[in-house]
Amino acid sequence: MTLIYLVIFWFFLKTSRCQLQCVQETFDDTEFSINVTEHIQLESSSCHEIPYKLTFLTNNVTAPYEVIWFEGDPANTVAVAVISEVESETQDSFEIYGLPQGEYEYGLKLEWGCNQTYIFPKRVHISVSELTQKPDIWVPHMVEGEDVTITCIAERLCYGEEGIHWKWTKADGVTTVIHDDDHFSFHWRNTNALHLSPTADDHNSNLTCVVEHTHDVVETTVTLNVQYSPKILNSSECRTEGKLLVCTCISQGNPLPPITWPLDTLTDYSVSSFSSIQTVTSTIILPAADYHNATVKCSSSNEVGLSAIEIPVPNGTENLRLDPGVDLNHEYDAVFPWIIVGVSLSLNLVLLTTLIICIRKGRKSSPKELCEEMNTYASLNVADVEQPYGNISLSNQRK
Numbered sequence: 001m002t003l004i005y006l007v008i009f010w011f012f013l014k015t016s017r018c019q020l021q022c023v024q025e026t027f028d029d030t031e032f033s034i035n036v037t038e039h040i041q042l043e044s045s046s047c048h049e050i051p052y053k054l055t056f057l058t059n060n061v062t063a064p065y066e067v068i069w070f071e072g073d074p075a076n077t078v079a080v081a082v083i084s085e086v087e088s089e090t091q092d093s094f095e096i097y098g099l100p101q102g103e104y105e106y107g108l109k110l111e112w113g114c115n116q117t118y119i120f121p122k123r124v125h126i127s128v129s130e131l132t133q134k135p136d137i138w139v140p141h142m143v144e145g146e147d148v149t150i151t152c153i154a155e156r157l158c159y160g161e162e163g164i165h166w167k168w169t170k171a172d173g174v175t176t177v178i179h180d181d182d183h184f185s186f187h188w189r190n191t192n193a194l195h196l197s198p199t200a201d202d203h204n205s206n207l208t209c210v211v212e213h214t215h216d217v218v219e220t221t222v223t224l225n226v227q228y229s230p231k232i233l234n235s236s237e238c239r240t241e242g243k244l245l246v247c248t249c250i251s252q253g254n255p256l257p258p259i260t261w262p263l264d265t266l267t268d269y270s271v272s273s274f275s276s277i278q279t280v281t282s283t284i285i286l287p288a289a290d291y292h293n294a295t296v297k298c299s300s301s302n303e304v305g306l307s308a309i310e311i312p313v314p315n316g317t318e319n320l321r322l323d324p325g326v327d328l329n330h331e332y333d334a335v336f337p338w339i340i341v342g343v344s345l346s347l348n349l350v351l352l353t354t355l356i357i358c359i360r361k362g363r364k365s366s367p368k369e370l371c372e373e374m375n376t377y378a379s380l381n382v383a384d385v386e387q388p389y390g391n392i393s394l395s396n397q398r399k
């Protein structure tokens with residue numbers, strides 16, 4: 001038994017002594033050389049192949065030997081290649097699989113036989129800067145309700161698939177992350193396509209394509225431009241201001257939808273309009289007496305469509321044509337016709353006087369203008385009075 005132990009101990013001693021005998025030789029740097037780029041600029045996460053060529057004397061190295069790349073300290077191995085045949089020249093390449101921003105130093109060593117090592121004094125310095133490559137988004141022309149496909153293409157920096165997803169910030173500022181199952185979206189390698197049917201609300205919202213690389217997240221944002229047909233707001237209204245009827249129509253659309261008032265039969269009116277962002281506001285002012293319909297039509301159109309509404313005209317219009325202080329109560333019904341007759345008579349008198357003045361002034365220097373002014377004044381007044389006449393006679397018949 002003791003003998004067996006002794007034999008084992010002897011073997012153990014023998015092997016350890018053998019290893020201890022294994023002295024590391026030192027080599028002359030002229031016997032080994034490496035040709036490799038010593039300074040490399042890279043962007044974060046990007047892959048890079050570093051080719052190199054080794055040259056050494058074949059009788060210094062025995063096969064198999066290991067070609068070992070290390071980072072910083074020679075003990076910090078990052079890649080090992082085992083070479084089974086010794087040749088005086090070896091060409092290979094060292095692969096960088098994406099690094100985060102920073103400065104790096106790589107070196108190469110050879111190991112063979114019994115702890116024989118040669119460390120090349122040359123170092124490869126790699127400066128890794130921020131990733132500047134952003135994804136590209138391709139957005140087609142977008143019209144409300146028409147299906148489109150928006151595509152995001154990410155730069156392929158390294159091997160494997162880039163993680164791509166979308167973020168959508170609506171006009172209210174709320175951001176949602178779009179998952180593949182939210183929308184019909186497909187994804188292959190470095191491309192992601194998003195299918196959507198845009199609405200007017202999507203106009204001016206921001207769509208972001210987010211790409212996740214090994215060490216970086218980069219994104220590109222586009223502001224969506226969705227064309228949509230005009231929508232006339234129900235805050236559009238007509239009101240009377242003294243003897244005037246003032247109607248305001250507000251329409252939203254993209255592109256901006258101009259507003260038209262189809263009032264061919266009228267001649268005496270003014271229209272003003274202004275626009276902001278996607279809204280057009282148009283105001284028409286006309287003498288209330290000239291307008292007899294219950295509604296005013298407002299139309300708004302752009303290249304996508306047309307919209308029109310009938311804005312109701314307030315009922316009070318009729319009353320306002322007379323002196324607003326006069327109240328049309330039943331009590332006055334009997335008296336009223338006489339007042340009207342009186343007013344009518346005095347108006348006729350005014351007209352007559354005007355006519356006389358006109359004829360007289362006609363002989364003087366510039367008579368025309370004055371006469372025309374007077375005529376308009378007179379005709380407006382006549383129209384004002386004639387209308388209530390009809391109304392009052394009707395209420396008399398009812399009695």
Ligand SMILES: *[C@@H]1O[C@H](CO)[C@@H](O)[C@H](O)[C@H]1NC(C)=O
Pocket residue numbers: 018019020022114115
């Ligand atoms: C090789 O070197 C390492 C460390 O330098 C040592 O631990 C090991 O025992 C050596 N091997 C031989 C066979 O000399």
Ligand SMILES: *[C@@H]1O[C@H](CO)[C@@H](O)[C@H](O)[C@H]1NC(C)=O
Pocket residue numbers: 035036
């Ligand atoms: C190193 O490699 C480069 C490119 O492969 C070559 O142009 C250059 O001549 C080589 N240098 C030496 C010393 O072999």
Ligand SMILES: *[C@@H]1O[C@H](CO)[C@@H](O)[C@H](O)[C@H]1NC(C)=O
Pocket residue numbers: 025026027028031057059060
């Ligand atoms: C390397 O090889 C050369 C040439 O054969 C020889 O002169 C030198 O002694 C060798 N060096 C070592 C450390 O074995």
Ligand SMILES: *[C@@H]1O[C@H](CO)[C@@H](O)[C@H](O)[C@H]1NC(C)=O
Pocket residue numbers: 169170171172173204205206223
């Ligand atoms: C969309 O992006 C633009 C430009 O960055 C920004 O001015 C705007 O406020 C964003 N809109 C929304 C709804 O986030």
Ligand SMILES: *[C@@H]1O[C@H](CO)[C@@H](O)[C@H](O)[C@H]1NC(C)=O
Pocket residue numbers: 234235
């Ligand atoms: C305007 O229209 C919207 C929906 O079309 C409705 O909810 C709202 O009550 C309307 N407002 C007025 C003042 O009519």
Ligand SMILES: *[C@@H]1O[C@H](CO)[C@@H](O)[C@H](O)[C@H]1NC(C)=O
Pocket residue numbers: 262263264265266293296297
């Ligand atoms: C009033 O209504 C009639 C019929 O509804 C229409 O023919 C006419 O053009 C309208 N007049 C104005 C000034 O809008």
Ligand SMILES: *[C@@H]1O[C@H](CO)[C@@H](O)[C@H](O)[C@H]1NC(C)=O
Pocket residue numbers: 315
């Ligand atoms: C306006 O007049 C119409 C009929 O002439 C009537 O049906 C409606 O109720 C009136 N509206 C108001 C607010 O007085």
